[in-house]
Amino acid sequence: MFSSRIPFHRLISRCAVMASKVLREAAEIAQLYRDQCRFPALCRADVGPVITSRFGGQYCNVYTEWTQRDLERNENVKFCRQYIVFHDDTSVVYSGPSGNCTEIKGELLSVDSPSGDMKAVLRESTIKGEDKQLLEIWHKNRKLKCLNLTTLNKHGKVYEDDQFGCLIWSHSETHLLYVAEKKRPKTESYFQGPETGLLTDEEDTIKTDKKEETVLGQQFEYYEDWGEALVNKSSPVLCVLDIEGSNITVLEGIPADISPGQAFWSPNDTGLVFVGWWHEPFRLGLKYCANRRSSLFYVDLASGKCEQLSSSSSAVCSPRLSPDHCRVVYMECGVFGPHQQCNRLCMYDWYTKQTSVVVDVVQRARPDGFTGIYSSMLSPRCWSADSQRVLLSCAQRCRKDLLVVDTSTGEVTSLTSQSEEGSWSLLNIHRDLMVVSCSSPNCPPDLRVGFLPEKGSESKVSWVTLEETQPQADISWQTLNFSPPPEEDNSQYPGLDFNAILLKPKETTAGSKLPLIVMPHGGPHSVLVSEWFLSTSVLCKMGFGVLLVNYRGSLGFGQDSILSLPGNIGTQDVKDVQLAVDSVLKHGDFDEQKIAVVGGSHGGFLACHLIGQYPEFYKACVARNPVTNLASMIGSTDIPDWCLVEAGYEYNTDIHLEPAILEQMLNKSPIKHVSKVKTPVLLMLGEDDKRVPSKQGIEYYRALKALQVPVRLLWYPGNNHSLSKVDAESDGFMNSALWIIQHLSL
Ligand SMILES: CSCC[C@H](NC=O)C(=O)N[C@@H](CO)C(=O)O
Numbered sequence: 188m189f190s191s192r193i194p195f196h197r198l199i200s201r202c203a204v205m206a207s208k209v210l211r212e213a214a215e216i217a218q219l220y221r222d223q224c225r226f227p228a229l230c231r232a233d234v235g236p237v238i239t240s241r242f243g244g245q246y247c248n249v250y251t252e253w254t255q256r257d258l259e260r261n262e263n264v265k266f267c268r269q270y271i272v273f274h275d276d277t278s279v280v281y282s283g284p285s286g287n288c289t290e291i292k293g294e295l296l297s298v299d300s301p302s303g304d305m306k307a308v309l310r311e312s313t314i315k316g317e318d319k320q321l322l323e324i325w326h327k328n329r330k331l332k333c334l335n336l337t338t339l340n341k342h343g344k345v346y347e348d349d350q351f352g353c354l355i356w357s358h359s360e361t362h363l364l365y366v367a368e369k370k371r372p373k374t375e376s377y378f379q380g381p382e383t384g385l386l387t388d389e390e391d392t393i394k395t396d397k398k399e400e401t402v403l404g405q406q407f408e409y410y411e412d413w414g415e416a417l418v419n420k421s422s423p424v425l426c427v428l429d430i431e432g433s434n435i436t437v438l439e440g441i442p443a444d445i446s447p448g449q450a451f452w453s454p455n456d457t458g459l460v461f462v463g464w465w466h467e468p469f470r471l472g473l474k475y476c477a478n479r480r481s482s483l484f485y486v487d488l489a490s491g492k493c494e495q496l497s498s499s500s501s502a503v504c505s506p507r508l509s510p511d512h513c514r515v516v517y518m519e520c521g522v523f524g525p526h527q528q529c530n531r532l533c534m535y536d537w538y539t540k541q542t543s544v545v546v547d548v549v550q551r552a553r554p555d556g557f558t559g560i561y562s563s564m565l566s567p568r569c570w571s572a573d574s575q576r577v578l579l580s581c582a583q584r585c586r587k588d589l590l591v592v593d594t595s596t597g598e599v600t601s602l603t604s605q606s607e608e609g610s611w612s613l614l615n616i617h618r619d620l621m622v623v624s625c626s627s628p629n630c631p632p633d634l635r636v637g638f639l640p641e642k643g644s645e646s647k648v649s650w651v652t653l654e655e656t657q658p659q660a661d662i663s664w665q666t667l668n669f670s671p672p673p674e675e676d677n678s679q680y681p682g683l684d685f686n687a688i689l690l691k692p693k694e695t696t697a698g699s700k701l702p703l704i705v706m707p708h709g710g711p712h713s714v715l716v717s718e719w720f721l722s723t724s725v726l727c728k729m730g731f732g733v734l735l736v737n738y739r740g741s742l743g744f745g746q747d748s749i750l751s752l753p754g755n756i757g758t759q760d761v762k763d764v765q766l767a768v769d770s771v772l773k774h775g776d777f778d779e780q781k782i783a784v785v786g787g788s789h790g791g792f793l794a795c796h797l798i799g800q801y802p803e804f805y806k807a808c809v810a811r812n813p814v815t816n817l818a819s820m821i822g823s824t825d826i827p828d829w830c831l832v833e834a835g836y837e838y839n840t841d842i843h844l845e846p847a848i849l850e851q852m853l854n855k856s857p858i859k860h861v862s863k864v865k866t867p868v869l870l871m872l873g874e875d876d877k878r879v880p881s882k883q884g885i886e887y888y889r890a891l892k893a894l895q896v897p898v899r900l901l902w903y904p905g906n907n908h909s910l911s912k913v914d915a916e917s918d919g920f921m922n923s924a925l926w927i928i929q930h931l932s933l
Pocket residue numbers: 474475526708709710711712713787788789790814824826829830878879908909
């Protein structure tokens with residue numbers, strides 16, 4: 188059994204040192220997960236008006252909102268905490284919390300008026316057993332008004348999502364703007380209404396001052412929606428509330444083929460500026476898809492005239508008005524093609540009506556290291572006080588940095604590239620006071636404020652921490668860079684490199700080898716930045732090494748890297764991940780027999796590919812809502828264009844699928860390699876996933892069953908693509924960890 192050339196005692200001791208200690212008991216893992224869940228994440232920050240005290244000192248209030256998983260209540264709780272910041276014109280003099288945390292319940296949206304005197308809240312509430320949406324107006328310590336929007340019945344549900352939703356005060360503070368679903372006709376069956384075919388609903392007649400028509404035979408009408416995470420959101424309308432008169436106007440004049448969202452008041456409140464997405468001939472999923480044809484529009488309130496302000500052939504998002512009300516910045520990228528790309532930062536001059544490109548698409552990293560703009564959204568406010576510079580946070584390779592853009596020169600300067608921390612997120616900026624959050628793979632998010640230094644002194648920003656977090660001493664992390672060997676270089680896009688983040692438990696027994704979990708991200712045009720993740724920190728504390736791979740095609744490395752992948756999925760990305768793993772193994776810290784792969788969506792696609800293409804290598808696999816067969820997915824996903832583009836074809840809404848195209852899609856899919864799989868697979872599927880319908884996972888499950896490869900399927904009702912409900916996420920984590928422990932024989 189043993190080689191005679193190695194003495195038996197040495198073999199025993201070698202086995203003993205090689206076995207690294209991993210936490211295996213379910214109860215202990217659950218306790219660790221529970222402990223790590225106690226670090227909240229920031230989701231919003233607002234800066235209130237500057238107040239000058241009797242003694243001449245200036246101060247302002249910083250309002251923050253946080254979310255935290257509550258495993259006992261099985262929900263994500265949201266709470267707020269406020270801070271007082273005393274400052275002079277350029278620096279923070281004193282700061283501290285003003286009071287404790289308060290849980291926020293039932294609020295869908297809330298916003299202070301520009302002066303800070305009033306507050307508007309959109310609330311959901313159950314009244315006499317029925318769900319209602321209420322719009323409340325608060326003034327100082329009083330609730331001035333509460334409108335029951337559901338009963339008023341001027342429109343459907345108010346949109347509270349990031350894609351379309353908004354709740355915005357007019358500059359005059361007399362009106363509020365929001366987006367809601369268009370009112371639908373009341374319907375009844377041909378066999379339930381009176382024979383006249385037209386009914387009136389008395390209750391609605393009273394509430395809406397108008398006879399409401401009931402149409403017959405349309406109860407089963409299909410309304411397209413905007414896909415994954417935007418279900419039942421079909422036809423948004425812009426709504427304006429006149430606060431004094433409690434009057435709601437649903438805006439007309441917006442072209443019938445446009446869905447409006449992300450709206451705000453124009454200078455002088457003469458009209459509304461919004462992003463309009465074209466929805467003909469049909470709607471495609473919008474979440475994670477910045478590449479949908481859309482433009483900036485202005486609708487004039489007096490005339491109802493609607494004007495298009497940006498190009499008809501691009502995709503735009505996040506328009507933000509400058510403090511002097513003269514200019515609007517927004518991000519723009521190409522239509523169709525990769526779902527997330529390098530953005531252009533554009534600027535529209537309100538008075539000259541001229542548009543300029545402030546920062547263009549970056550094909551390759553510039554000599555100063557700038558790789559382009561990859562933010563999915565600009566922060567609610569992003570302008571410097573003098574309306575000259577714009578601040579944003581975005582991935583630069585695998586680190587999220589704070590960048591300042593000078594709008595007159597297009598010059599980009601990083602505020603954070605020299606810092607030691609992992610990644611930075613801009614929450615807000617107001618009168619040059621920046622509110623940011625900073626985290627690392629071993630340090631949960633903190634909260635800091637600092638003044639934007641004047642141009643030329645950007646590196647001199649001095650941060651004041653309002654909420655501190657401690658780095659976790661038992662986790663170490665590093666960034667690793669990789670260059671593909673010549674035979675894997677992309678001839679169309681030569682010389683591209685990529686990177687990975689490696690997390691390791693700090694304390695390891697000398698000579699022992701760690702088990703390794705490989706995690707490629709989804710998208711594929713997405714990126715894993717060096718920030719805090721709950722699951723990776725728990726796995727690392729359990730005793731695993733974790734390798735997060737940003738293969739070629741990831742965001743943050745230049746547009747060429749993104750463009751190098753479509754047409755090459757299933758090969759280039761798979762080989763990049765394997766190269767990263769092989770390189771890490773060469774350093775000898777990890778046990779080659781104890782490697783697992785975990786991924787969701789396109790990351791699940793890669794996990795399934797890796798176990799098919801490297802059948803002896805991975806000892807356990809976990810796949811969340813994986814893409815397993817592009818050819819069978821194209822007809823059922825909310826983003827069929829993804830299948831064609833990533834398979835290397837152009838997409839048109841009237842595309843006719845040829846057998847050769849379907850064959851290519853099949854060839855690039857993990858199912859093609861399934862007969863070689865030996866690795867035990869844990870599948871986790873969301874019943875309501877519109878992006879990668881659960882049938883993808885089931886197709887793979889059946890194939891593995893037929894091949895007698897160990898497979899287990901976890902089915903999460905009420906969950907969509909992200910499997911992010913608290914019980915699904917925590918159950919998924921526990922089962923993944925235990926699956927890996929079992930099949931790595933730990
Ligand atoms: C047809 S679904 C393609 C995969 C999916 N892409 C975009 O939604 C994906 O990988 N999603 C990632 C996020 O980008 C995920 O982790 O869910």
